[in-house]
Amino acid sequence: MRARLTAFAAMYVAIAVAYTWPLAVRLNGVAHDRGDPLLTTWILWWSGTQAVPLTARWWNAPAFFPSTGVLAFSEHxxxxxxxxxxxxxxxxxxxxxxxxxxxxxxxxxxxxxxxxAFTLTRRHDAAFVAALAFGFAPYRLSQVPHIQVLSSYWVPLCLAALHRYAASRRPLWAAAAAFAWLMQALSCGYYLFFLSMLLALWFFWFAVGRWRITHLVTIAVCFIAAALVLAPILYGYRSILGGVYGFRRSFSEIQVFSADAAGLLSASPELLVWRWVRVLDRPESELFPGITIVALMAIAAARARPFGHVHERGRGMALVRAGLAVLLVLLIAAAAVPIAHGAWRLTVGRVRLLSIGRADKPLSLALVTALALMAALPRVRAACRARSALAFYLAAAFVTWLCALGPTPTFMNRPALYLAPYGWLMEVPGFDGLRVPARFWMITLVCLSAVAALAVNRLDGRSRRAVVIVAAIGLLVDGWPRAFTVFPAPETRPSPADVVARLELPMSDDVDPEAVYRQTHDRVPLVNGFSGYSSPHYYALRTLLRARDPRILHVLAANGPIAVLVDHARVPDGAIRRFVASHPGAVRVRDEPSWSSYRLPRSADAPSIAEPSGTPLTIASLSTFPNAPQAASALDGNLETGWSGGVQQQTADATIDLGRPSYVGQVVIELGAFVTDFPMRLQIDISSDGDSWTIAWAGDTALHAYFGAVRRPRQLPLVFPVNREGVRFIRLRQTGFGTHDWTIPELNVRGR
Structure with missing residues (x-):
């Protein structure tokens, strides 16, 4: 067994080297693109060689300077x-x-x-087919930039250990399953949740009603021990992301990164054979499985004969199936009506008896009915009673594919199902923080690879050998890349000596990953950053640098000299170099053909913005233009709601009535998660009577947003000084132009 497994392992290594060629001879290159691969390289460097896990230094990875807890912005x-x-x-x-x-x-x-697969079938030929189906699936090519998503090998090992524990009841296999679960969670945070859901299905199918209490206790103790190892990391993520920053994924963002059902017919454009299969272009929806795995599923289904005739006593179940079949036809027809003709109503007089406005609800009912009809088939019922491995992995593949479609599944970007399984999972803590439900598809591929092995196992003799050969060739052809792109590594660009931070310009999604990677050779804290979450101050920082605002360089150099490195190719007109060189005391240290470096001295007179202070005053009323009905949302104490003045291409205003003249020290806008929605320019007028107005403050607000985000990233307060007596009315007017909305999630006025 070990010798054969070693031989297969060597074969898989050889195939992997050929698949990723020429990466094996260009190990100092960057696979696929210069974005996420550079980020994960930096994380592996930091987590593995620069800090002890779970220490403050480890969490405070040196990017997005001066933010803390930066490692928690992405996978560890x-x-x-x-x-x-x-x-x-x-x-x-x-x-x-x-x-x-x-x-x-x-x-x-x-x-x-x-x-x-070998655990399930005890055959190496079937296991070989499963290995190719999972290890070189077409989906993997789409995920090459995400090494954590590709690192899914602990999932099948966990399942194999559970099957072995079920067969032998040896505690060693229970411990192995828990260890595999732990290692998978440490390799990819998504799979902590996705694999856990699959394991819940596994225990329901194979263990409930069959295992003794002692066996359940043994497996529970092993998994609890693994969870205790994981707990400090989960607590750290929760404390930083939720406690310090208040980060969360919006429902709309989660939906954007859910797969579309039509993604089964969307292949990666980098595939050798199937790149032309692409019915829609949507992020994370390249789920095309290849035709070989579909053929193997067909073989498994044909051999299982779910529709085969079985003698039944009485006609009860036959009548149930007939009723379900009729209901299924009616529901499919009901779903087709709004697709073909739009909304439809059945009324008698003025009484509405039936209304069908969308196809997703009848389709959801049709799906439930179809599943019930399948479950009522005699052979399917027999497979369920026998706890068939084939039935489990087919069902699990279907369920996990449904989960990959996210909380509101779509087909060709149109609603397809109502109240989908992933929507229920989002009620479980943690699931609502996962950005990309589509990655559930990797769990589906584990299940499909097991189905492939079980399909081969149902064959015998020459037919088995022929299918293994054809399947092996087909699986590799289905998933093989047209070319595996490897870019040169970004060149190293050392910082000047004795600096406290390093800034690379221009800031952009192209430069920032390279800047993060370069830090692995230049260990100065980095102002730039690139991660799953972005630091709340980052948009304001970019805004100030794009505007060539000299104040931000003074702010960055407030605690000591900083290095500024400028990429010549991305700004060939030299505008950024002139901006940096004009800073008082700036010294150009190196001037290379493609880049320059400068040392900026410590700024003794760096500008600063006051923090919120004083007693909050009661706001009697707030009137806004436009969107007057939203005004109350700026006073409800909820940073997740707010008033919006729309995109900053027109004037918008908000007028506060304090009810009586008072001393006003500050006006504070708390942006919360709306980090891009500060006004480009703001004018604050004050009045005692609502007729005569005086300008109390006017200017741009990006620097206010920067300081608010650095100091209080969860609230992100914009603090504007007023310091006037006898103020009853305060009018805020947005007078600049920008590409984002002006939003006021929370507004308060401070007195003494």
């Missing part, structure tokens, strides 16, 4: 450190560690699927 990748860190330390090149780990994800995933 501790589960990949054992592979990447030794290579990084030996070679001194973080990309070598990251790229070897990337290649290993393909080989290890294939090997893990092999182990699961």
């Amino acid at each position: 990748l501790l589960g990949l450190v054992p592979v990447a860190a030794p290579l990084t330390l030996i070679t001194g090149e973080p990309l070598v560690g990251a790229n070897v780990t990337l290649i290993a994800t393909f080989a290890l995933s294939a090997l893990a699927a092999h182990v699961l």
